[in-house]
Amino acid sequence: MADLGTFALLAALVVALYGIVTGVLGLRRGDAVLLRAAHRSVTAWAAFIALASGALFVALVSRDFSIRYVAETTNRSLPLIYTISAFWGGHAGSLLLWAFVLGAYAVAATHGLRRAPSLAPYVTLVLLSTAAFFTATLAFSSNPFSTFQVPPPDGRGLNPLLRNPWMAVHPPALYLGFVGMTVPFALALASLLSGRADQEWLALARRWVLTAWVFLTLGLLFGAKWSYVVLGWGGYWAWDPVENAALMPWLTSTAFLHSIQITQRTGLLAGWTTALMLVSFALSILGTFLTRSGVLSSVHAFANSTVGLYFLIFLGVSVLVSFGLLLWRGRRVPGGDPVESVLSREAAFLANNVLLVVAAAAVLFGTLFPIFAEAATGDRINVGPPYFNQVIVPIVLLLLALMAVGPLLSWRRADPAELTSTLTGPAAGGLLVAAAIAALGIRNVSVLLLAALCAFVAGTIVLEFARGVRLRRTHGEALPIALVRLVDRNRRRYGGYIVHFGILVMLVGITASSVFSTQTQATLAQGDRMRIGRYELRYEDAQGFRGPDLRMTAARLTAFDGVSSTPLTPRHLYHESQDEITAEVAIRSTWRDDLYVVLIGLSADRVATFRVLLNPMVQWLWTGALVIVFGGLIAALPARRPQEKERPAYVEQTAVAAGSRIR
Amino acid sequence: MKASRKLALGLAVIIVAVGAVAYSGIRSAAVYYLTPTEFAGRADLRGAQVRLAGRVVPGSVRRIDGRVVGFRITDGATVLDVHYDGPLPDLFAENRDVLVEGRLGGASLNATRVMTTHPTEYKEGTPGR
Numbered sequence: 001m002a003d004l005g006t007f008a009l010l011a012a013l014v015v016a017l018y019g020i021v022t023g024v025l026g027l028r029r030g031d032a033v034l035l036r037a038a039h040r041s042v043t044a045w046a047a048f049i050a051l052a053s054g055a056l057f058v059a060l061v062s063r064d065f066s067i068r069y070v071a072e073t074t075n076r077s078l079p080l081i082y083t084i085s086a087f088w089g090g091h092a093g094s095l096l097l098w099a100f101v102l103g104a105y106a107v108a109a110t111h112g113l114r115r116a117p118s119l120a121p122y123v124t125l126v127l128l129s130t131a132a133f134f135t136a137t138l139a140f141s142s143n144p145f146s147t148f149q150v151p152p153p154d155g156r157g158l159n160p161l162l163r164n165p166w167m168a169v170h171p172p173a174l175y176l177g178f179v180g181m182t183v184p185f186a187l188a189l190a191s192l193l194s195g196r197a198d199q200e201w202l203a204l205a206r207r208w209v210l211t212a213w214v215f216l217t218l219g220l221l222f223g224a225k226w227s228y229v230v231l232g233w234g235g236y237w238a239w240d241p242v243e244n245a246a247l248m249p250w251l252t253s254t255a256f257l258h259s260i261q262i263t264q265r266t267g268l269l270a271g272w273t274t275a276l277m278l279v280s281f282a283l284s285i286l287g288t289f290l291t292r293s294g295v296l297s298s299v300h301a302f303a304n305s306t307v308g309l310y311f312l313i314f315l316g317v318s319v320l321v322s323f324g325l326l327l328w329r330g331r332r333v334p335g336g337d338p339v340e341s342v343l344s345r346e347a348a349f350l351a352n353n354v355l356l357v358v359a360a361a362a363v364l365f366g367t368l369f370p371i372f373a374e375a376a377t378g379d380r381i382n383v384g385p386p387y388f389n390q391v392i393v394p395i396v397l398l399l400l401a402l403m404a405v406g407p408l409l410s411w412r413r414a415d416p417a418e419l420t421s422t423l424t425g426p427a428a429g430g431l432l433v434a435a436a437i438a439a440l441g442i443r444n445v446s447v448l449l450l451a452a453l454c455a456f457v458a459g460t461i462v463l464e465f466a467r468g469v470r471l472r473r474t475h476g477e478a479l480p481i482a483l484v485r486l487v488d489r490n491r492r493r494y495g496g497y498i499v500h501f502g503i504l505v506m507l508v509g510i511t512a513s514s515v516f517s518t519q520t521q522a523t524l525a526q527g528d529r530m531r532i533g534r535y536e537l538r539y540e541d542a543q544g545f546r547g548p549d550l551r552m553t554a555a556r557l558t559a560f561d562g563v564s565s566t567p568l569t570p571r572h573l574y575h576e577s578q579d580e581i582t583a584e585v586a587i588r589s590t591w592r593d594d595l596y597v598v599l600i601g602l603s604a605d606r607v608a609t610f611r612v613l614l615n616p617m618v619q620w621l622w623t624g625a626l627v628i629v630f631g632g633l634i635a636a637l638p639a640r641r642p643q644e645k646e647r648p649a650y651v652e653q654t655a656v657a658a659g660s661r662i663r
Numbered sequence: 664m665k666a667s668r669k670l671a672l673g674l675a676v677i678i679v680a681v682g683a684v685a686y687s688g689i690r691s692a693a694v695y696y697l698t699p700t701e702f703a704g705r706a707d708l709r710g711a712q713v714r715l716a717g718r719v720v721p722g723s724v725r726r727i728d729g730r731v732v733g734f735r736i737t738d739g740a741t742v743l744d745v746h747y748d749g750p751l752p753d754l755f756a757e758n759r760d761v762l763v764e765g766r767l768g769g770a771s772l773n774a775t776r777v778m779t780t781h782p783t784e785y786k787e788g789t790p791g792r
Contacts, residue, residue, distance in 0.1 A: 342666050354678065366685070366692075373693075381696060382714055387685075391684050394680075
């Protein structure tokens with residue numbers, strides 16, 4: 001398997017380089033035969049990468065410990081599911097996953113490009129260049145097929161913390177997001193390279209970006225869930241550089257998904273929209289670089305890893321080339337008239353864009369600051385959550401305000417009087433909600449502002465749905481049918497509203513759980529009771545179990561909330577082959593709060609120490625994220641009817657606006 | 664004033680404000696990451712928020728009513744006393760590697776947070792063949 005895998009990687013590299021050469025020559029000479037050869041080598045490259053991936057898969061499943069990667073990430077007692085997920089449980093394998101995902105995307109993209117023959121050769125070139133980089137890194141720096149002279153009898157096994165269903169799905173989802181930025185990036189570069197600089201690429205890129213964005217959202221969700229159920233600290237987001245790495249491209253691609261609407265409707269900001277795409281790709285590469293190079297643990301660790309250097313060079317070259325092209329060719333991108341009024345949809349989108357990009361920049365600054373500080377002064381420092389919270393909270397509040405007003409503004413120039421009359425209801429609702437929360441005794445200004453704004457936005461979203469449904473009802477449609485058809489006929493618009501609604505639900509969960517979480521620690525003998533919030537906990541007993549390669553201690557508790565009782569079983573797992581202890585948290589999750597119990601210690605006489613947290617409304621966070629994904633999928637679906645396809649500026653309004661106040 | 668001017672001005676104000684918040688925030692949120700030995704040699708960090716990595720010295724854990732109130736950590740060369748009264752991570756034990764965060768008070772570190780170090784999510788790059 002090792003030879004097959006290495007062969008496949010080298011063959012993939014040769015094919016990618018061959019494709020680049022034929023592509024460049026084909027473009028220079030205008031030779032269709034050479035261009036076809038380049039086009040085909042994308043598929044051939046993907047096939048060789050798939051072969052390499054298959055080889056690693058077989059090696060893992062057959063537990064071929066002569067391969068270093070297999071021996072380092074699996075062992076004989078590892079269950080099959082985690083033997084498979086060990087594919088991306090280590091460094092080299094996850095790079096191979098990156099390449100595999102790129103292969104799948106690249107094949108889909110090049111086949112879908114028959115409609116855009118002028119862009120296709122350039123897209124092929126950019127995809128193949130990225131492919132060549134990853135293949136070279138795999139073949140020469142992080143080969144997953146490197147072997148031992150003498151194979152060990154058993155492997156080291158997967159890091160126990162990674163043996164969790166959420167960690168099995170987190171890296172693939174995240175990579176589907178990161179890698180998904182490559183295709184629209186290639187389209188953006190192709191548009192610049194081809195010198196056509198029209199908006200054809202935008203129409204093609206939107207659904208790619210949306211797909212990548214949905215996967216990034218899922219990747220972030222799975223990662224947060226993993227952190228919450230596995231790490232046992234009671235939180236789900238720590239502003240860890242690895243988390244920030246995935247958040248930054250999410251922020252900039254969110255900005256792109258908004259600015260593309262201005263550019264497509266009005267032709268404005270074409271250069272800016274292109275720049276957002278280039279930045280999103282660069283940040284995806286940076287994200288992979290940050291998690292892969294070791295630069296985060298220390299600048300010195302980075303200096304010793306060749307893979308970091310590969311990434312840094314690739315990142316530098318792609319940023320220089322893409323932004324150089326934008327500056328050089330971007331001038332030909334047709335501009336458009338400047339914003340006509342501050343009170344217009346364009347202005348709101350622009351403000352949203354600036355806020356999202358500033359948020360990404362602030363996160364980037366906080367994430368990279370320790371690296372530069374260490375390089376400059378030798379001091380190793382950590383930038384903690386207070387920095388990020390301090391910067392992000394005001395930005396989130398401003399974005400919420402825009403989210404309420406923006407979608408109701410008409411393009412070019414909104415009528416202030418009309419806007420005021422539309423917004424009065426939702427704004428009053430927001431104030432009412434804030435007053436109600438204040439009446440409960442909560443005086444935290446950020447919380448009150450956030451609650452008011454969330455209710456405000458929710459009000460405007462409900463209003464938008466109500467208007468649309470009412471209009472359809474006048475044509476005699478029943479309520480549920482009118483609702484479904486409303487969304488179905490305007491997928492971009494209402495998909496977007498659903499995403500906005502999901503953001504609200506998620507923000508409510510994040511705020512409640514981070515501001516109002518309580519925790520306590522208690523040492524209990526069997527039969528003892530303790531209280532936290534509305535719960536009373538009784539410690540029943542503890543038991544030990546032995547499994548293969550595993551010793552488990554489980555404490556049984558019963559939680560009463562006055563109405564019903566729930567059994568809870570937090571556990572301690574001792575992994576013999578790694579000499580590593582992990583905790584398995586017990587969680588009783590309801591809409592109101594999460595009761596989160598961690599077993600900390602157990603003495604010989606079965607006196608147990610528990611850490612117990614009561615985290616309000618965590619479920620809202622997960623649910624909100626799923627609503628976001630759902631809305632994103634609706635918006636990503638192909639337009640249903642031909643007249644819903646991308647139309648020139650100001651046409652759609654007349655169709656939608658019959659029943660809405662947008663002129 | 665033209666609309667685009669007004670908009671640019673408003674956005675510039677936002678950018679400057681966020682920049683100011685970021686600049687002041689990064690200074691107060693910066694936590695120095697050191698070993699006890701390095702910390703002992705840095706007089707300039709006496710009052711700063713620091714995060715020290717060390718191993719819990721066996722037999723050093725002080726308890727009141729079974730509740731941990733302090734312990735000592737070491738990096739093999741320097742031993743440092745830690746005052747701490749708060750929730751401990753689940754894997755806290757003697758001889759475990761921990762991270763303590765806090766400020767120096769007298770000869771002891773007044774810790775506000777204690778974390779166990781867990782293996783990083785991903786390993787370092789494996790050397791080539």
